Amino acid sequence: MKSLIPITQSTLGELPEEIARPSYDRSKLTAGIMHIGVGGFHRSHQAYYTDQLLSEPGNREWGICGVGLRDADRKIGDVLKQQNYLYTLIVKHPDGRIENRVIGSLIDFMLASDDPDAVIERMASEETRIVSLTITEGGYLLNPADGEFDLDHPDVQHDLENPDKPRTVFGHLAAALQQRRELDIPAFTIQSCDNIQHNGDVTRKVLLAFAKELDPDLADWIEWEVSFPNAMVDRITPVTTPEDIEYLQNEFGIKDEWPVTCEPFCQWVIEDDFSNGRPVWESVGAQFVPDVTPYEKMKIRLLNAGHSVLGILGSIDGHTTIDGCIADPLFATYLRRFMDVEATPVLDTVEGIDLEAYKASLIERFGNSNIKDNLARICLESSSKLPKFLIPTINENLAKGGSTEYAALVIAAWCYYSDKHTSKDGVKLEVVDEMKDELHAAAVATRKDKLSFLRVEAVFGDLSENQVFTDDYVRMIDALYENPNIARLMQALLF
Numbered sequence: 126m127k128s129l130i131p132i133t134q135s136t137l138g139e140l141p142e143e144i145a146r147p148s149y150d151r152s153k154l155t156a157g158i159m160h161i162g163v164g165g166f167h168r169s170h171q172a173y174y175t176d177q178l179l180s181e182p183g184n185r186e187w188g189i190c191g192v193g194l195r196d197a198d199r200k201i202g203d204v205l206k207q208q209n210y211l212y213t214l215i216v217k218h219p220d221g222r223i224e225n226r227v228i229g230s231l232i233d234f235m236l237a238s239d240d241p242d243a244v245i246e247r248m249a250s251e252e253t254r255i256v257s258l259t260i261t262e263g264g265y266l267l268n269p270a271d272g273e274f275d276l277d278h279p280d281v282q283h284d285l286e287n288p289d290k291p292r293t294v295f296g297h298l299a300a301a302l303q304q305r306r307e308l309d310i311p312a313f314t315i316q317s318c319d320n321i322q323h324n325g326d327v328t329r330k331v332l333l334a335f336a337k338e339l340d341p342d343l344a345d346w347i348e349w350e351v352s353f354p355n356a357m358v359d360r361i362t363p364v365t366t367p368e369d370i371e372y373l374q375n376e377f378g379i380k381d382e383w384p385v386t387c388e389p390f391c392q393w394v395i396e397d398d399f400s401n402g403r404p405v406w407e408s409v410g411a412q413f414v415p416d417v418t419p420y421e422k423m424k425i426r427l428l429n430a431g432h433s434v435l436g437i438l439g440s441i442d443g444h445t446t447i448d449g450c451i452a453d454p455l456f457a458t459y460l461r462r463f464m465d466v467e468a469t470p471v472l473d474t475v476e477g478i479d480l481e482a483y484k485a486s487l488i489e490r491f492g493n494s495n496i497k498d499n500l501a502r503i504c505l506e507s508s509s510k511l512p513k514f515l516i517p518t519i520n521e522n523l524a525k526g527g528s529t530e531y532a533a534l535v536i537a538a539w540c541y542y543s544d545k546h547t548s549k550d551g552v553k554l555e556v557v558d559e560m561k562d563e564l565h566a567a568a569v570a571t572r573k574d575k576l577s578f579l580r581v582e583a584v585f586g587d588l589s590e591n592q593v594f595t596d597d598y599v600r601m602i603d604a605l606y607e608n609p610n611i612a613r614l615m616q617a618l619l620f
């Protein structure tokens with residue numbers, strides 16, 4: 126058998142012709158960007174845009190140094206290092222066409238749990254001009270009930286007591302900014318790439334809350350000197366599977382231990398507010414706008430919430446992927462109805478944005494049968510996602526007398542899911558959620574108190590006190606616990 130070509134800088138020239146690869150000299154790049162949270166999404170999105178930009182003349186200062194904060198990131202760091210930080214982006218079109226491209230914008234990786242000092246020092250260095258983040262919705266340590274930073278979180282307390290040996294993102298950012306301030310080095314921009322409305326504003330609020338506790342002068346300096354541009358980010362990126370690795374081996378004889386697969390669609394809408402320069406990402410398709418609010422709200426309330434609707438209902442029905450749900454007319458119709466009747470009426474209409482076309486394009490993207498986006502990924506950490514994606518739509522509809530029953534069924538189904546950890550047919554569902562135990566206990570208690578799940582205030586706020594909502598919800602809980610045939614309940618709402 127022919128031996129496989131490992132992906133490394135020195136073997137790029139041996140790759141089959143149809144694999145695109147960096148045309149630029151990577152040895153000349155410097156890392157103007159440090160990125161915390163190098164998962165699939167960062168690699169299919171920001172690193173992809175940046176790779177395209179580096180293919181244009183100039184821009185050499187905008188390479189990316191990845192940062193992992195947790196010991197669990199060690200493995201990815203080792204794989205990346207062994208591949209000289211190169212990896213293959215496998216873009217799968219709905220018609221079956223596949224484009225493969227080796228991405229070269231990542232040029233280094235540091236593991237903070239090994240040596241936080243080195244990470245802080247590099248962040249504090251003049252070369253670093255942007256620190257970007259994909260730390261997931263839960264990574265901002267917000268208390269969903271009041272939206273404030275959770276200063277009592279054990280890791281935050283640790284960082285306040287040991288500012289030189291931080292564990293959290295915010296501890297690292299504050300320590301690095303403190304050094305810059307002392308050395309009179311201009312602040313870097315902090316650029317959130319997470320699915321949170323006003324992700325920049327949220328990051329600012331959280332970092333300031335942390336810094337105020339640490340050193341009020343530093344907090345003042347951050348307030349003046351650091352920019353936190355809001356942004357909407359979008360590209361569906363399923364979890365990498367062994368099949369993705371085998372595909373590259375079998376089709377091209379390439380050994381890439383951590384490729385990433387994604388859809389062709391890609392969007393990045395950013396507020397142009399950078400304190401220390403920025404890449405001209407607009408020359409490779411990003412949009413810079415004065416106010417990103419309508420874009421991010423539209424995306425989070427339709428795409429991300431739509432994913433959660435399918436993820437939770439679909440898992441109970443026995444579906445396993447998003448495209449599998451969309452191929453089922455009941456699920457496709459339900460999703461569209463939720464979007465039209467509940468999500469859209471509480472979105473602002475914005476000139477230049479055609480919501481009808483956007484919704485239609487989402488159904489098409491979700492239906493891409495070459496993207497096997499597992500419902501398990503979608504349901505991961507639902508307790509951090511639903512307060513951002515779905516619950517605001519419910520609250521806003523309740524405030525103006527709008528419909529909430531399509532969403533109520535999702536919450537009732539989530540209670541059932543958290544209680545049983547199985548589909549309607551008893552097939553096990555793996556639950557990965559920081560609040561798994563609490564949600565399970567609250568869901569189990571439904572037998573005694575039908576609102577017990579809704580009373581998890583950290584997720585639902587005061588939703589359990591709204592009778593319009595609870596009437597629907599209790600009706601659905603009764604029906605589900607009597608017979609978990611979710612399709613029947615979806616049908617009853619639709620027709």
Ligand code: CS2
Pocket residue numbers: 320358359360361362428429430432433502503504510
């Ligand atoms: C998904 C997102 O995490 C989720 O539940 O909705 O990861 C989604 O695929 C991306 O935001 C697409 O841009």
